Every structure is written in C-alpha cells, then in structure tokens.
Amino acid sequence: MDIIESSKRLAAYTAVDNHVKPEHKVIGIGSGSTVPYVVERIVQQGVEANKGRVFIPTGFQSKELIVSSGLGLGDVDQYPTIDVTLDGADEVDSQLNCVKGGGACHLREKVLAEAARTFILVADYRKNVQYLGTNFLQGVPIEVVPFAYAKVLQNLHQVLGSPKATLRMAVKKAGPVVSDNGNFIIDAPFDREKMIDPFTIMAQIKMLTGVVEVGLFCRMAKAAYFGNEDGTVTVRWDDGKIDQVAAPV
Template sequence: MGVEAVTTDVPPKLSTIEASKRLAAWTAVDRHVKEEHKVIGIGSGSTVPYVVERIVAQGREANKDRVFIPTGFQSKELIVKGNLLLGDVDQYPRIDVTLDGADEVDKDLNAIKGGGACHLREKVLAEAADTFIVVADYRKNSEVLGTTYTAGIPIEVAPFAYAKVLQNLHAIGSPNAALRMAQKKAGPVVSDNGNFIIDAPFPEEDMKDPYTLLTKLKMLTGVVEVGLFCHMAKAAYFGNQDGSVTVRWLDGRVEHVSKRASPLVPPEDSTDDEPSPMPDGPLEHSIGNSKGAPAVNGNGDKA
C-alpha cells in the first residue's frame, strides 16, 4: 500500500526563525523519507521536532513498518510521543536515511555539530545511514565554518583526560579552548555517554580545511569524538526568511526551492484559507553553480 497523502493543518504562528526551521524540515522529509525507507535515524536539536512532526503527518499506514533510531534523549522522546516504533543502532547498524540539525554548515557540506552535546551518537547515526540529510535555518548557512557558530568545535572527552586534552588544544592553536560548564547546576556539562565537552575555537585559517583539523583533533589521546562532520551529508536544507528553501548538494549544486513550491504555502490562486497538501508533482526550483548544473527532479536526484 502506498504512502498516505500528507495533509497539513493550519500551523501555529511561529517566529521567523522557527518558521524557517520548520520549512527546512518539512521540505527535507517530503523529499527524502519515502515509502521504501524503513529504518530512519532521528537527530537532535531545535529543528528535529519539525522533522518528526512531518513524518508523523505521513500517517499510520506509512509508519507502521518503520523503525526510528534516536541520537539522544530528546529524539527518543519525540519518537515515543509521536507513537513511532523506537529502535536502537545495535539492532539496526544500517539506516536508510538520517535527518539531523547542525550548528553551522559550510559551502562543501562540512558541519559543526555538538552544541547540544550529542555529536558522538549523531555521528554514529550519520555514518550508519545510506543518506544523511542536514536541516537548519538560514543562520547556519556559511561559506566557512566558525563564521556564525563562534563557540568553537565541540569535543567530547573522557573525564579522566580533560585537563591534558585542554593543554594539548591550547598548544595546537586553540588558546581559548575551555570545558563547557552546565547552566543552572554546578560543574561541567556531561554527555549522554558520561563524558565532558570541550569547546575549542580555531582561527579561520584552520576552519577552511576542517577535515585536516578533524584528523588532528581525533589523534589527541582522551578525545572520544569531534563535532566536525566532514564528507558525510548528501544535502543540507536551509529554510529562509522569505519562505524559500536553499539546498546545498554534495556535488556543489545550489538549489533554490521557491516560496510558491513550499509545503507551507498554498497556491497563489487558491481561495482557501488553509494550506494545501504537498503537490504530487516535482517541486518548483532553480539551480545554479559555476559549472552549469544538471536539472534535478522533485526527489533531489539528477534528472
């Protein structure tokens, strides 16, 4: 039986930023969570509730045979509250598609993640997925990492080793690296894995080559995982203030999904007050890059 048609109730009034997050999430789900996808990774962060919301809207029939793998406590709660089947990466080491947020994404789809201290589990689910998709609002779309997310690279470390890791970070170019301290409680932030988090800002020169920096940081004894996600995402969806979506693809294409094609916007000639369901046909879009990019269809694949 096919996937039920997605219908949309009148959405609550959101701030511009929240509306942008929802727009990115809904568009990504409509394109990448298909009938054949049975094992789905659910990431963490402020955009992810809209991802789950849109998946739930696909209907019980579409979701009855699916298993959802969380990256942490937040995503686990979203899955349970959405009456979706909860699974574990131990049971499903291969995932069809994982959707997750990001703190910042550069022009090559490298990302900073870990502002919520879940980047170890997020990276496991991203690597396990056949397709890894990032969803975010327009503020996260950068040319170079560290431009808008200035707190530094999140680094999960074994508690026993944190002081030595900090010393090493200071020596290799991050003099302001510091242990992340908890809010409203004394002491450091502790990850779901029982580890500490260090935030390590690096100069733009290093951030222009995040893969080399990632390799250097992973070699430090005591480091469990680094919040640099390099060469992993297939696409990143950014909701914009004007109701459009910018999609960056791994091959360098930049796609612009117009407001007219948004899943949140009814047709201009509609007399109804309620948003209409997603159209059955391909989304309207234009694509541009310096090399003359090929057309893509509504699934984001090359035509």
C-alpha cells in the same frame, strides 16, 4: 511563529518530503530544536506509512520525541544500516562540512550519520555559511572522557592552536555538562585558517588520546536544507549543485 522557527520548519518539512519515502523503514532522528519539525512531518505521513518503521535516536531528546510521537523506537546496535538520517547542524559550509555538538550529542549523531545510506542536514538560514566558524563562534565541540579533559585542553591550547578552548559548563547544575554517554565536552574555537580545512583539524583533534569524538562532520551529508526568511528553501547538494525551492504546502 517567528521567522527563525518558521525557517527551521520549512527546512525540515522539505527535507522529509524529499528524502523520507515509503520504502524507508529504518530512519535516524537527530537532536536539537529543528528536528522536532522533522518528526512532526514524518507523523503527518500517516499511521500506515509509519507502520513497520523503526526510528533510531541520537540521544535522550530524540528518544523522547520518537516515543511521545507514537513512533517505533530502535537502536543502532540492532540496525547498523539506516536508510536515511536527518539531523540539525550548528553551521554548514559550502562543501557541506558542518559543526555539530551544540547540544552535546555529536558522538551518537556521527554514528547515525555514518550508518546512514543518506545523511541529510536541516537548519535555518543562519547556519548557511561559506566557512565554518563564521556565526557559530563558541568553537568545535569535542567529547572527552572525564579523566582526560585537562590533558586534552592543554593539547588544544599548546599544540593545536586553540588558546581559548574551554570545558563546557552546565546551566542549572554545578560543574560541567555531562553528555548522554557520561563524558565531558570541550568547546575549541579555531581561527579561519584552520577552519578552511576542517578535515585536517578534525583528524588532529581526534588523534589526541582521551578524545571520544569531534563535532566536525566532513563531507558526510548528501544535502543540506536551509529555510530562508522569505519562505523559500535553499538546498545544497554534495555535488555542489544549489536549488532554491518553494515552501511545501
């Protein structure tokens, strides 16, 4: 396994060990390439621990993951309060704000983050940055209703200061990416000045009619776990505390 994959696994395993406890019965499962390690560790807790638990997916990928792992599937309309949600991130800043939506799942991801008593991020070391937009340069993912995309793009270009905002195009399909909710995705890069204060730009984007959700999650997480190249895990907490912990066994 290469360093990046093992860093993802380290972060995921440590986060599950610390936050998925026997009393947790409703668990939100995020999207992306780090989350399968979350599910792997939960499965390792054993059949007894997982009996009676319900797992809520953030999209097609995590639904498949939950079902193929033999875990119980539910949805957020049945369980609007979730004990703990674990999810990946495209980038996390020093205040625990993050960019999400690299996989176009951020609408459901934000619903599950907001529904959770505890929201935990898991990522490899490349995502641990001081300011958003440091390594993840493609921009803030924005889910829009299809008929409004050109108007929202124009708003981003002319009013909100993202002249390079573009409609995300599909690979291996002609035309745009279509989200699990049937919407389009715009990627809008902003300069450092705007990304230093992600809440303000998030609120401005969200006010544009036609926008369904913005992939900026502002101070929603309790903690972010980053797997490091040296086999340690950095944990950033919402109170500013930072722990450096050894890898789980």
